[in-house]
Amino acid sequence: MPDIGVRNFAGKINSPNPFWLASAPPTNTGEMIMRAFDAGWGGAVWKTIGEPITNVSSRYSAMDLNGQRVVGFNNIELISDRPVEQNLREMAEVKKRYPKNAVIASLMVASTREAWHEIVTRTEDAGADGLELNFGCPHGMSERGMGSAVGQVPEYAEMITAWVKEKARTPVLVKLTPNISDIRTVARAAKRGGADGLSAINTINSITGIDLDTLVPRPNVDGKSSHGGYCGPAVKPIALNMVQQILADGESALPLSGIGGIGTWRDAAEFLLLGCGTLQVCTAVMHYGYRIVEDMAEGLDNWMREKGFKTLEDFRGLSLNRVTEWKHLNLNYKIVARIDEQKCIGCDLCHIACWDGAHQCIHLDRVSGPVDGHVELHRTPSEEEAVSRASIAETPVTRKERAAAFAQGPFPMPLERIPRVDETECVGCNLCSLVCPVHGCITMVEVDTGLKPETWDERTKGAACVTQTQTP
Amino acid sequence: MCPDFHGVRMSTSALPHDENLRARFGELKPALAAQAAVIEADRCLNCFDAPCTAACPTHIDVPGFIKRIASGNLRGSAMRILDANILGASCARVCPVEVLCEGACVMVRQNRKPIQIGQLQRHAMDAFWASGEAVPVKAPGTSKLRVACIGGGPASMACAAELCRQGAQATVIDRRELPGGLNTYGVAEYKLRSADSVREVEMIQRLGVEFRCGVDVGSAAALEALEAEFDFVFLGLGLGAMQRLNIPGEELAGEDGKGVMNALELIAAYKAGHLRELHGTVVVVGAGNTAIDAANAARRLGAETVYMLYRRGESEMSAFEFEYEHAKQEGVQFLWHRKPVEIRRGEDGRMQLETVQVRETNGKLEVIPDSQSAIECDLVVPAIGQSPLTQLLQEVRGVEVRDGKIVADRATGQTGNPRYFAGGDCVNGGREVVDAVAGGKRAALAILKTAEVALA
Numbered sequence: 005m006p007d008i009g010v011r012n013f014a015g016k017i018n019s020p021n022p023f024w025l026a027s028a029p030p031t032n033t034g035e036m037i038m039r040a041f042d043a044g045w046g047g048a049v050w051k052t053i054g055e056p057i058t059n060v061s062s063r064y065s066a067m068d069l070n071g072q073r074v075v076g077f078n079n080i081e082l083i084s085d086r087p088v089e090q091n092l093r094e095m096a097e098v099k100k101r102y103p104k105n106a107v108i109a110s111l112m113v114a115s116t117r118e119a120w121h122e123i124v125t126r127t128e129d130a131g132a133d134g135l136e137l138n139f140g141c142p143h144g145m146s147e148r149g150m151g152s153a154v155g156q157v158p159e160y161a162e163m164i165t166a167w168v169k170e171k172a173r174t175p176v177l178v179k180l181t182p183n184i185s186d187i188r189t190v191a192r193a194a195k196r197g198g199a200d201g202l203s204a205i206n207t208i209n210s211i212t213g214i215d216l217d218t219l220v221p222r223p224n225v226d227g228k229s230s231h232g233g234y235c236g237p238a239v240k241p242i243a244l245n246m247v248q249q250i251l252a253d254g255e256s257a258l259p260l261s262g263i264g265g266i267g268t269w270r271d272a273a274e275f276l277l278l279g280c281g282t283l284q285v286c287t288a289v290m291h292y293g294y295r296i297v298e299d300m301a302e303g304l305d306n307w308m309r310e311k312g313f314k315t316l317e318d319f320r321g322l323s324l325n326r327v328t329e330w331k332h333l334n335l336n337y338k339i340v341a342r343i344d345e346q347k348c349i350g351c352d353l354c355h356i357a358c359w360d361g362a363h364q365c366i367h368l369d370r371v372s373g374p375v376d377g378h379v380e381l382h383r384t385p386s387e388e389e390a391v392s393r394a395s396i397a398e399t400p401v402t403r404k405e406r407a408a409a410f411a412q413g414p415f416p417m418p419l420e421r422i423p424r425v426d427e428t429e430c431v432g433c434n435l436c437s438l439v440c441p442v443h444g445c446i447t448m449v450e451v452d453t454g455l456k457p458e459t460w461d462e463r464t465k466g467a468a469c470v471t472q473t474q475t476p
Numbered sequence: 477m478c479p480d481f482h483g484v485r486m487s488t489s490a491l492p493h494d495e496n497l498r499a500r501f502g503e504l505k506p507a508l509a510a511q512a513a514v515i516e517a518d519r520c521l522n523c524f525d526a527p528c529t530a531a532c533p534t535h536i537d538v539p540g541f542i543k544r545i546a547s548g549n550l551r552g553s554a555m556r557i558l559d560a561n562i563l564g565a566s567c568a569r570v571c572p573v574e575v576l577c578e579g580a581c582v583m584v585r586q587n588r589k590p591i592q593i594g595q596l597q598r599h600a601m602d603a604f605w606a607s608g609e610a611v612p613v614k615a616p617g618t619s620k621l622r623v624a625c626i627g628g629g630p631a632s633m634a635c636a637a638e639l640c641r642q643g644a645q646a647t648v649i650d651r652r653e654l655p656g657g658l659n660t661y662g663v664a665e666y667k668l669r670s671a672d673s674v675r676e677v678e679m680i681q682r683l684g685v686e687f688r689c690g691v692d693v694g695s696a697a698a699l700e701a702l703e704a705e706f707d708f709v710f711l712g713l714g715l716g717a718m719q720r721l722n723i724p725g726e727e728l729a730g731e732d733g734k735g736v737m738n739a740l741e742l743i744a745a746y747k748a749g750h751l752r753e754l755h756g757t758v759v760v761v762g763a764g765n766t767a768i769d770a771a772n773a774a775r776r777l778g779a780e781t782v783y784m785l786y787r788r789g790e791s792e793m794s795a796f797e798f799e800y801e802h803a804k805q806e807g808v809q810f811l812w813h814r815k816p817v818e819i820r821r822g823e824d825g826r827m828q829l830e831t832v833q834v835r836e837t838n839g840k841l842e843v844i845p846d847s848q849s850a851i852e853c854d855l856v857v858p859a860i861g862q863s864p865l866t867q868l869l870q871e872v873r874g875v876e877v878r879d880g881k882i883v884a885d886r887a888t889g890q891t892g893n894p895r896y897f898a899g900g901d902c903v904n905g906g907r908e909v910v911d912a913v914a915g916g917k918r919a920a921l922a923i924l925k926t927a928e929v930a931l932a
Contacts, residue, residue: 352524
């Protein structure tokens, strides 16, 4: 039975599992957080505490994709609109009733040493297990010199982290904004300031869309909009990259709470494999509720069991060193696409993708055969289409005609529609396998080039050596 | 506004607004709700050179119109359909999609439900109607070409529409009161309402097609007059009347629901509101799709018992599987391997249908001795197909009729007489609306090309 508990994260934060709620609407009140703990969440980062603000309505907007709602999510909500005392009173209550769950206080106050000292002391007195400094909020608060206004200036971030560390008794995490050219500059600053850990990423500046009737971007606040913070499934790849950047950089690397598009145990496993110690979730919960944590915990547990991992530490960071600079990739590694004729349903999306989006090496010529010449000749996609548009089709009205029309050959699809990969031309780009709707129909298979592995780095350095030796 | 079909002012309001008809023949497949249509459209994989498009006789760009529904470009979606098939609205309702586009959908190969192409096409076409938009045409008179299309059904309408869209002039001539052919008179009302067919005819009229209704051109003189007036003649005649059973008693008229009435007469009568109710027992002779339409109609009109009588077995019936299933759900009962030999009217006024049991030996049907039995019923409905074409065409020089079908070039519809083209049931022997549309359109394009060559 694998153990998915977290021990001594960022020094001394424990939680029964790595799944924390991110600082956001799902952690607005003590009552909500207690329900979340009941549902199975290991920890919660309290919705950012600071001087109460006034919000606008509306506040959210989303990106839908082909019927899938909320592929990406955007908000212009600010930090907690509740008094500091009320949040802290509830925090003490939560800690009393749920001593094993991690309660982290997200904080944001004016950029003075006194303000930070005061809020740190008060939240720790309320029982917080750790502090998360919100240097990431990209909208509203940044216009007041807080949030990402701090997170985008390494000197400020370092200074405020240092102020907090002067007082803090619990681990201090700095939440990083992705709205900066290199997230490592602020990660390094936080580390220099003495941070015990990092949280990344915060939301990405965004305008999700424009209403084509009113011409007002979303969310609409009385005829105007404002850029918001983007999150949800769509941002995961960006978050994973930034997590990798931070953890692969010695001057940045600290215990990291991964954030950005996590909604399933698979996403969670990926962040852990890049080295995160805990995970924070918001959008998926806003979409489906606290209950999603059950499958996240179960799924991670089952995957660990299958892979033989007993604790999170057994696999944490295992994929980190699999990311390298491009110049260290093997130029002599070659794969080609193979199409399983028994699985192909004849949608021919691989054919059109290869012709219009890649290298013109998937053809519909299994029956007609290629036309040989100086170079192999093929009908273009538009010529293929013209042929079928010019054909005469009739409704099979008799039993005999119907039997003929739906006759099953050796493959599920007539051979004419099953594409052929010209392996001599295939560059192994993966595109066809990515667009193929049938699982396992197109596989990318390694072919032996007979060449020793060689990277660009090695090749150019080798060339440099040769040049040197040849120079008299 | 009422369109003018050659003096006879007609509109959908001329058709009976019959509550009884509406109630008994409600739509078999209700329209998709707007969001359901988008969800369904999103399921479409957008195949390249899609098999559904290839399977459609009119080669509608199916993924093209479906993805336009998904993106909210409904006008573009409808235009995509109408460019390929001007009768896209009725085809969406009457096409046997199970053996056409949906049967070819690649989803089926993954053990998944095919995309509901017919329903999506209807969605796009309904939106087009609702918008009140017109189909774009080239300026009328771009070409001086004049073409007469004989027969007012789908083949002629498709041919005439295509000609007008390309700037030529086309006139549809039909002997019935309303144009539309079987679309107006012969399709089960729960699939396509006559009113919807007439609405489609009106749209074609707005393209510039002239309609002459109630005009019979069944004489040599009339044909000569047409040849003088027009450059080309398109024959979209359809098939002849329903085949006769050729048994005694077949002449006992049954307009009142008691006697003998063939399937097309029955369908036309209830659609026009002339036949409002049936009672007792109805026997439909035959097992094709029209037979099923008639049997279902008899049930819906109130007949307590409806039999379908077929001389062969279940596995040989020509109706589509989904039509057979539908008939069973309507409560139609099937009597296999049985054939009628005589119809009599009993003293009580009810009908006696004398039948015998047959069996098939070496491909031949033979009567089983002593198997005669009578079915007491109220209405006998012969439905063993339409008869082949009759002599009219043999009078047209060079137009050959073989096996009851006009001989025409498959790709162009051109007959042995170069001024005569043909398409639809009269050429293919009786297929679907979509086949007629495809044939009519191919002929229109061939006529335009022939004219161009002739003028050049």
